[in-house]
Amino acid sequence: xxxxxxxxxxxxxxxxxxxxxxxxxxxxxxxxxxxxxxxxxxxxxxxxxxxxxxxxxxxxxxxxxxxxxxxxxxxxxxxxxxxxxxxxxxxxxxxxxxxxxxxxxxxxxxxxxxxxxxxxxxxxxxxxxxxxxxxxxxxxxxxxxxxxxxxxxxxxxxxxxxxxxxxxxxxxxxxxxxxxxxxxxxxxxxxxxxxxxxxxxxxxxxxxxxxxxxxxxxxxxxxxxxxxxxxxxxxxxxxxxxxxxxxxxxxxxxxxxxxxxxxxxxxxxxxxxxxxxxxxxxxxxxxxxxxxxxxxxxxxxxxxxxxxxxxxxxxxxxxxxxxxxxxxxxxxxxxxxxxxxxxxxxxxxxxxxxxxxxxxxxxxxxxxxxxxxxxxxxxxxxxxxxxxxxxxxxxxxxxxxxxxxxxxxxxxxxxxxxxxxxxxxxxxxxxxxxxxxxxxxxxxxxxxxxxxxxxxxxxxxxxxxxxxxxxxxxxxxxxxxxxxxxxxxxxxxxxxxxxxxxxxxxxxxxxxxxxxxxx
Amino acid sequence: xxxxxxxxxxxxxxxxxxxxxxxxxxxxxxxxxxxxxxxxxxxxxxxxxxxxxxxxxxxxxxxxxxxxxxxxxxxxxxxxxxxxxxxxxxxxxxxxxxxxxxxxxxxxxxxxxxxxxxxxxxxxxxxxxxxxxxxxxxxxxxxxxxx
Numbered sequence: 001x002x003x004x005x006x007x008x009x010x011x012x013x014x015x016x017x018x019x020x021x022x023x024x025x026x027x028x029x030x031x032x033x034x035x036x037x038x039x040x041x042x043x044x045x046x047x048x049x050x051x052x053x054x055x056x057x058x059x060x061x062x063x064x065x066x067x068x069x070x071x072x073x074x075x076x077x078x079x080x081x082x083x084x085x086x087x088x089x090x091x092x093x094x095x096x097x098x099x100x101x102x103x104x105x106x107x108x109x110x111x112x113x114x115x116x117x118x119x120x121x122x123x124x125x126x127x128x129x130x131x132x133x134x135x136x137x138x139x140x141x142x143x144x145x146x147x148x149x150x151x152x153x154x155x156x157x158x159x160x161x162x163x164x165x166x167x168x169x170x171x172x173x174x175x176x177x178x179x180x181x182x183x184x185x186x187x188x189x190x191x192x193x194x195x196x197x198x199x200x201x202x203x204x205x206x207x208x209x210x211x212x213x214x215x216x217x218x219x220x221x222x223x224x225x226x227x228x229x230x231x232x233x234x235x236x237x238x239x240x241x242x243x244x245x246x247x248x249x250x251x252x253x254x255x256x257x258x259x260x261x262x263x264x265x266x267x268x269x270x271x272x273x274x275x276x277x278x279x280x281x282x283x284x285x286x287x288x289x290x291x292x293x294x295x296x297x298x299x300x301x302x303x304x305x306x307x308x309x310x311x312x313x314x315x316x317x318x319x320x321x322x323x324x325x326x327x328x329x330x331x332x333x334x335x336x337x338x339x340x341x342x343x344x345x346x347x348x349x350x351x352x353x354x355x356x357x358x359x360x361x362x363x364x365x366x367x368x369x370x371x372x373x374x375x376x377x378x379x380x381x382x383x384x385x386x387x388x389x390x391x392x393x394x395x396x397x398x399x400x401x402x403x404x405x406x407x408x409x410x411x412x413x414x415x416x417x418x419x420x421x422x423x424x425x426x427x428x429x430x431x432x433x434x435x436x437x438x439x440x441x442x443x444x445x446x447x448x449x450x451x452x453x454x455x456x457x458x459x460x461x462x463x464x465x466x467x468x469x470x471x472x473x474x475x476x477x478x479x480x481x482x483x484x485x486x487x488x489x490x491x492x493x494x495x496x497x498x499x500x501x502x503x504x505x506x507x508x509x510x511x512x513x514x515x516x517x518x519x
Numbered sequence: 520x521x522x523x524x525x526x527x528x529x530x531x532x533x534x535x536x537x538x539x540x541x542x543x544x545x546x547x548x549x550x551x552x553x554x555x556x557x558x559x560x561x562x563x564x565x566x567x568x569x570x571x572x573x574x575x576x577x578x579x580x581x582x583x584x585x586x587x588x589x590x591x592x593x594x595x596x597x598x599x600x601x602x603x604x605x606x607x608x609x610x611x612x613x614x615x616x617x618x619x620x621x622x623x624x625x626x627x628x629x630x631x632x633x634x635x636x637x638x639x640x641x642x643x644x645x646x647x648x649x650x651x652x653x654x655x656x657x658x659x660x661x662x663x664x665x666x
């Protein structure tokens with residue numbers, strides 16, 4: 001085994017989520033968040049890349065290019081056309097929109113996202129991602145449904161109401177998303193486009209009997225009544241809002257959907273979650289053109305995605321909602337490392353997730369997959385992060401949930417990932433622009449514990465330890481600290497000998513300090 | 520909505536699939552679409568080549584045991600369109616759409632008058648309009664979505 005492999009495998013990268021990482025339950029919720037109302041004003045736009053996105057042709061590990069071109073000769077992208085970003089990665093040549101966002105620190109990439117015991121069925125894996133279950137557990141409710149039910153346990157009864165005039169979530173589609181399925185009802189409303197919603201006449205009500213028929217009749221009557229109230233509101237919000245970006249492609253359904261979302265946000269909608277679905281990623285065949293791999297079905301999809309998101313972000317920025325909107329993509333699985341003989345790729349394992357918005361921690365989290373020419377034909381990309389760690393971190397850092405609320409949504413403890421900046425901070429705290437002061441670390445090298453002494457301005461801090469390869473090995477804490485001197489101790493007894501980087505970040509700044517572990 | 524424009528590789532959700540079961544078919548997009556289907560069937564019709572096709576309410580009336588009685592029309596046709604008998608309030612509402620507050624026998628008078636002279640376009644038109652409004656409104660009851 002190569003030393004590098006040993007380091008990776010023994011520390012963190014491919015092990016189950018809690019090994020080497022800090023659980024969400026150990027992360028303190030910043031105390032001042034208690035003053036923010038239960039429903040903050042943050043909005044999540046979730047884009048489902050349905051079909052299983054080929055992550056290795058989305059973000060190409062350029063340090064593996066030679067091996068990749070042997071493993072996937074049918075689909076490998078031309079090296080000189082890749083859009084190079086940091087960490088030895090290149091984006092697909094059509095993703096100039098993502099490249100621009102990445103360069104602006106408005107795009108974050110999480111590498112190798114999956115779950116243990118990957119299921120390669122579209123249906124089952126989609127359910128797993130949408131319900132946030134373990135691979136061997138079947139859940140009936142969606143993760144966002146459970147999140148929304150924390151503050152809206154009685155939904156749909158009594159909704160809409162003056163405090164909640166807008167749909168809690170909108171699926172920009174013909175049917176509602178199961179991510180928003182709650183225990184009693186789906187907490188999202190479907191809106192195919194601004195013309196799809198209209199009121200339905202209501203008349204004298206029939207008898208709601210105490211049986212299944214009565215339950216179903218009650219559901220229809222309630223749905224119609226709710227639709228009539230929401231439709232009026234959605235249309236008035238739509239009329240009140242506008243779009244400012246001229247980057248939207250009018251021929252792109254995805255761009256039109258995102259444009260609608262931006263307009264509703266601008267019109268004052270309090271809807272917290274928008275769900276959009278982009279199908280077509282099941283590229284078993286004709287993923288690329290045989291003689292021109294940078295063109296083909298996959299390229300078209302990625303370009304549509306990248307262009308639409310760039311336009312949306314431009315719009316949101318111009319409209320002035322930049323710190324309220326976070327976007328995230330997911331796909332039910334990645335594809336295999338080896339390409340097939342139909343110029344495509346088959347169902348695999350992990351894939352990257354993208355987060356976009358001005359509050360994301362730009363850059364790439366996780367390391368590039370290490371590949372060798374001997375790998376199995378069935379092999380997918382190895383998992384580095386559980387998708388529920390991403391969900392948990394979004395719930396905490398975006399929606400401001402505390403650890404017990406997160407465990408009611410996700411049932412278990414997951415690794416905290418530093419994927420967002422501290423946009424939750426009230427504005428006055430953010431403007432208190434102060435630099436981080438010096439950090440003292442001792443002993444260095446350390447064998448079991450590292451003591452840290454640091455003088456800091458007030459803020460919310462994420463303290464993490466990275467390996468020199470760039471992988472997160474330890475979350476120390478994520479919490480609010482008062483101005484002044486602070487001391488804490490990091491347990492490094494579980495880290496193997498080697499070089500590490502301590503990273504402390506607040507909303508304005510980041511400071512890193514190298515140290516060694518030696519035994 | 521296109522039947523073949525299925526939302527994902529998983530296709531349309533089956534009515535027996537948890538957690539939403541058939542309720543996934545009734546939402547803020549499909550309810551207006553279902554309403555517009557009812558509009559097409561009874562009011563606007565759809566075009567088949569040069570022909571505009573819609574339901575002929577007189578043909579529906581052939582299924583009714585006693586078409587001279589407005590209450591019988593409502594009961595017989597609602598048995599076809601909704602799963603359970605309507606309550607008194609609903610029947611009164613539907614009858615009100617036809618009679619606008621006139622006594623029941625006015626339907627009998629008008630209908631018998633039409634039967635005596637079925638080719639008279641004015642008499643036929645009046646009956647056609649009343650029946651269309653009645654049946655169309657039945658199809659807009661929430662109960663119709665359960666049939």
